[in-house]
Amino acid sequence: MTKAFDPHQAMADARHEFGEHGGVNMSIEASTTFTVMTPDLMPEIFAGQLGPNEGGCYLYGRHFNPTVFVLGRMVAAMEGAEAGYGTASGLSAIAAVIMQKCGGGGKVVSSNTLYGGTYALFEKYLPKNCNVETSFVDIQDLEAVEKAMQNGASVLYTETLSNPTLLTADISALAEIAHKYDAMLVVDNTFTPLIFSPMQEGADVVIHSATKFLSGASDVIAGVICCSKSFIEELMDLHLGSLMLLGPTMDPIVAFRLSLRLPHLAARMKEHSSRALFMATKLQEFGQDVVYPGLPEHPDHALFNRIRNKEYGFGGLFTIDMKTSERADRLMNLLQNEQQFGYIAVSLGYFDTLMSCPGASTSSEMSEEAQDRAGISPGLVRFSIGITGSIEERWNQMKQAIEQC
Numbered sequence: 193m194t195k196a197f198d199p200h201q202a203m204a205d206a207r208h209e210f211g212e213h214g215g216v217n218m219s220i221e222a223s224t225t226f227t228v229m230t231p232d233l234m235p236e237i238f239a240g241q242l243g244p245n246e247g248g249c250y251l252y253g254r255h256f257n258p259t260v261f262v263l264g265r266m267v268a269a270m271e272g273a274e275a276g277y278g279t280a281s282g283l284s285a286i287a288a289v290i291m292q293k294c295g296g297g298g299k300v301v302s303s304n305t306l307y308g309g310t311y312a313l314f315e316k317y318l319p320k321n322c323n324v325e326t327s328f329v330d331i332q333d334l335e336a337v338e339k340a341m342q343n344g345a346s347v348l349y350t351e352t353l354s355n356p357t358l359l360t361a362d363i364s365a366l367a368e369i370a371h372k373y374d375a376m377l378v379v380d381n382t383f384t385p386l387i388f389s390p391m392q393e394g395a396d397v398v399i400h401s402a403t404k405f406l407s408g409a410s411d412v413i414a415g416v417i418c419c420s421k422s423f424i425e426e427l428m429d430l431h432l433g434s435l436m437l438l439g440p441t442m443d444p445i446v447a448f449r450l451s452l453r454l455p456h457l458a459a460r461m462k463e464h465s466s467r468a469l470f471m472a473t474k475l476q477e478f479g480q481d482v483v484y485p486g487l488p489e490h491p492d493h494a495l496f497n498r499i500r501n502k503e504y505g506f507g508g509l510f511t512i513d514m515k516t517s518e519r520a521d522r523l524m525n526l527l528q529n530e531q532q533f534g535y536i537a538v539s540l541g542y543f544d545t546l547m548s549c550p551g552a553s554t555s556s557e558m559s560e561e562a563q564d565r566a567g568i569s570p571g572l573v574r575f576s577i578g579i580t581g582s583i584e585e586r587w588n589q590m591k592q593a594i595e596q597c
């Protein structure tokens with residue numbers, strides 16, 4: 193059965209917005225405040241009863257900016273969400289959502305394999321500063337998830353594809369558990385835009401670090417929250433909203449730049465995916481310990497295949513386990529400094545290849561035991577495969593570097 197939802201088409205439908213002079217791109221609204229035409233209108237505008245569509249106007253840029261709004265609308269459309277909102281970073285999007293739902297004594301149940309910053313937020317920052325406790329579970333162990341949810345958590349949190357272990361979360365099964373306990377399922381879809389559509393599987397909130405694939409150029413830090421209109425309104429509430437009051441606002445110029453990247457996100461994702469599959473297949477034939485969900489040997493290959501939108505492949509990330517951190521460093525050094533294969537840098541989704549050793553970088557917030565539990569070996573190298581250069585030449589570079597390790 194083919195899926196009815198087409199995220200690329202949905203986003204194209206939502207983009208349409210002429211620029212001020214009929215430009216094919218929207219204009220950038222660079223004003224932080226907006227003119228109230230007569231003073232008597234101010235009270236109603238301030239109370240949110242007289243917006244631009246009701247004969248009033250926009251109020252203030254932290255609350256609402258039309259350029260940021262269009263960007264949010266595009267990403268929301270891609271996820272099939274009612275509403276979306278741009279934030280200053282992916283992490284601020286995550287923090288705002290969790291604070292809104294759980295701040296002051298609430299509980300989170302979360303996957304134990306997370307982006308390092310999110311892990312530190314949940315493990316250290318939120319208990320210390322906001323009295324929010326998180327129970328970490330193996331997100332693939334549905335019984336353990338259900339057991340943990342019995343503590344009254346109001347958020348179940350996961351990434352679609354765990355970082356850096358690339359295991360797949362069964363979103364529809366998790367949504368069922370979350371809803372049974374009256375909780376929200378919050379999903380970080382940063383690794384798999386277009387590939388997975390978590391809201392179609394029952395997720396309540398989808399978060400993106402737009403810093404990664406959505407940007408594609410490693411030039412902006414940004415995030416997006418996709419959810420119901422009512423939850424966005426809650427986040428934007430003048431008295432109680434986390435976005436409104438903590439203020440992680442997206443800059444309209446960033447929103448504009450991202451709006452020019454999203455139309456070719458589909459083309460980029462297909463290319464990242466096909467190159468990652470090519471490279472992972474070659475590496476496996478070459479006897480390397482490679483993990484990529486597109487390989488039939490991957491433990492979640494069937495699950496990934498069942499829930500993905502078929503056109504976009506299996507994503508741009510794979511890992512090679514070099515066993516020791518010394519060999520991992522040697523491989524990365526050769527690839528960067530001898531072969532010009534890519535860059536030793538954290539982050540992902542760039543048009544060139546980025547590689548890092550999670551144990552020493554993005555997952556270093558986790559203790560050695562926690563890393564071990566999450567399956568992060570000290571020699572694990574994560575690759576975010578770029579889309580530049582000839583793929584055959586890239587494979588030659590990789591092969592030569594491995595032969596010297």
Ligand SMILES: *Cc1c(COP(=O)(O)O)cnc(C)c1O
Nearest residue numbers: 281282283284307382401403414
């Ligand atoms: C990078 C990243 C984040 C944090 O996003 P920022 O834009 O850097 O704040 C969150 N989740 C995942 C999966 C990421 O890769």
